[in-house]
Amino acid sequence: MDASLAVRARGIAKYFGEVVALDGVDLDVAQGRIHGLVGPNGAGKTTLLGLLLGLAVADSGELEILGVPVGRTVAAVDGVAGFVDGPGLYPSLTARQNLAALAALRGSGGRPAGTEEALAEVGLGEVADDRVRGFSLGMRQRLGLAAALLTRPRLLVLDEPANGLDPAGKRDVHGVLDRLAADGTAVVLSSHRMDDVEALCSEVTILATGRIVFSGPPAKLAAESRELDYRLVTSDPAAARRLAAGTDGVRLVEGGAARYGDAVVVVRAAVPALDELVANVVRSGVAVRELAPLVSPLESAFLALTESQEAVR
Template structure:
């Protein structure tokens, strides 16, 4: 499938009084891409999502969505749907009635609006006739996603879509977003959950104090020049310690639970860690677990945003 740019922002700025929320932000999202927005509280993520949804207009800069320049009117660009700060719902109405009301507001016939289809997509068929006031946070998030899907958007903008979801709900929503992207929908999502972003996104933009400090593929955040801590579980911890020390890899004592004797936490560069794994295999030591204590995305996020905050 040929892809094209569905979102192109250049030099976007937005201030609220004396507070600069966005300061020269660029953003590129291609068709069928799931693009993550990452940043500490107050970094400008919600403001940027609001601009994409037509809830606010930029003070300066250019924003093209689906090939059309976004003007000064407060209106969602055609083909764009989503929510910021949680979906707006009528608590006294059922899930089905909420979607029917939304369809009616848009001039659609509830009988042909695809309500049952989107409820099934987000896994709410069994509670379709329950009132929204009794929904958990995760169920409300899923209903908000269903409302966005009613318009069959070509660009979907979501703020913390996995907020309040249990593991099964998270897996379900991930499946929905992955299928939408495979069918050509572009998804822009903000999340504080690095595992969500790493599971879903091909590219991320990291914001700090209203500015972009990184934008690109997740693979470019690989910690090639930084030591990270890794959980390392093997069949022979003593031999593992010896082989690690021989390669200058430090075991971080006290970092692993005392009751888990097979688990070590080691601090290493990726090349040294690769050599250790080869040595373990050659020595007949079984490798049972190897995972970063902090994900590469989270490590990069902390390094980039802490550096930016320190230089303010």
């Protein structure tokens, strides 16, 4: 037993009849860390999060949550909060009443301490007295997070928490998760948004058809030297195009102009060749105004890993 780990899973398997949803999954999540689960549809992310929440039990393997070994009976461990498949809310109650009702169910009285703070933290202060029936997907997600915050969890489990959030909502939720982690709460979340995962998570686990294909810091994955497509904006696109065509290891990607406009040159290169190109451009007296990968390095690595997994099957 390791008390500094919020989650310690070894060789977890979960079957639904013939379907192998999880196949020998290991997972370590330390206190105060935000861990991202990513993977294609059906990879097993929600299944794994459900095990952490005590909504189901594994068919085999060992699972310890907050230092407590989880047995073969379905039960939630104290100190764990979160939701899968969207938060359970009462549509006919207001946001504030929903939080009060959840607190009452947990036996902490009708007006729980922290309700106002939780509503404000997720940006729902203004609509606290509106019925949840009229809430958008993003507003429901925010309220679900507020409900989880009320319990002051030491492990927070969230299935696609950024789903449906507008940019302000995303900023609010990222802020909340960062603060929780700074206070020592472990967060395990799933996401299909690699930019969110890169911004939030210190560690990621990539699942594909129930198996782990990568686990570690996103930077480790991104650093693997691979060619990526970059958009390059300069003071002289024609010159940039000419220089790109003349730099070893750099290829011009056709069709970039149609998609991004004439000012943008799209090139495919690994980092050393890209460095060479930028030096050439600047040496020619052309200014570099923007240089960014078209898809994030994590997304690109993710696609490559899951595609090679497909090939193996």
